[in-house]
Amino acid sequence: MSGKVILHYFNGRGRMESIRWLLTVAGVEFEEQCITTREQYEKLLSDGSLMFQQVPLVEIDGMKLVQTKAIISYIAEKYNLYGKDLKDRAMINMYLNGLMDHMKMIMILPFLSDVKPKLDNIQSKAKERYLPVFEKALAGHVYLVGGELSCADVLLLECTLMLEERFPAILADFPNIQSFQGRMTQIPSIAKFLQPGSKRKPPPDEVYAKTVMEVLQFTLSFP
Secondary structure, rough: OOOOEEEEEOOOHHHHHHHHHHHHHHEEEEEEEEOOOOOHHHHHHHOOOOOOOOEEEEEEOOOOOOOOOHHHHHHHHOOOOOOOHHHHHHHHHHHHHHHHHHHHHHHOOOOOOOOOOHHHHHHHHHHHHHHHHHHHHOOOOOOOOOOOOOHHHHHHHEEEHHHHHHOOOOOOOOOHHHHHHHHOOOOOHHHOOOOOOOOOOOOOOOHHHHHHHHOOOOOOOOO
């Protein structure tokens, strides 16, 4: 059984970025096999690696895992980032699902011809629906659940950084989240991941969007 963790995805953020974040925080080294052509994707299909004909795909512990939430859950469980008990896990899952819903709204932007309505919606949803939840949860607490670092904290940091790329002042009315960001970015593995030259992917550009659309053969929608 190979000890290497191998990620199969496009050379960009997308749904794989949360997995990169989580592996980094867990201290797990990983390799990437970036999909750049339709032929590479079709080979993954033909050899049975993609259960639902979708990426991301992560090779870990002799398995080929697909479906982002399943991958995140496995990594979080394996590396003690999933709470102390079933109740913690239920809270973590609720936070994770909310964060992933909101980040998906940001992920689709490179594939749209008119982003202005979406940007307005993302900002209003962030301020009115998502950020208030985490601001309240962090009041008087270092982490979201159970007093210890979990995958929900990792994805919250990722999400807020993504939001600030689009809306630099969006956390102005959320001091608890700002403090949380400051604490999280001091964790050595995260501090390193945020430095230039790390495996963190930059914001998606036209080249990334064009590659994804050509490989998956779709137009103006998110895979």
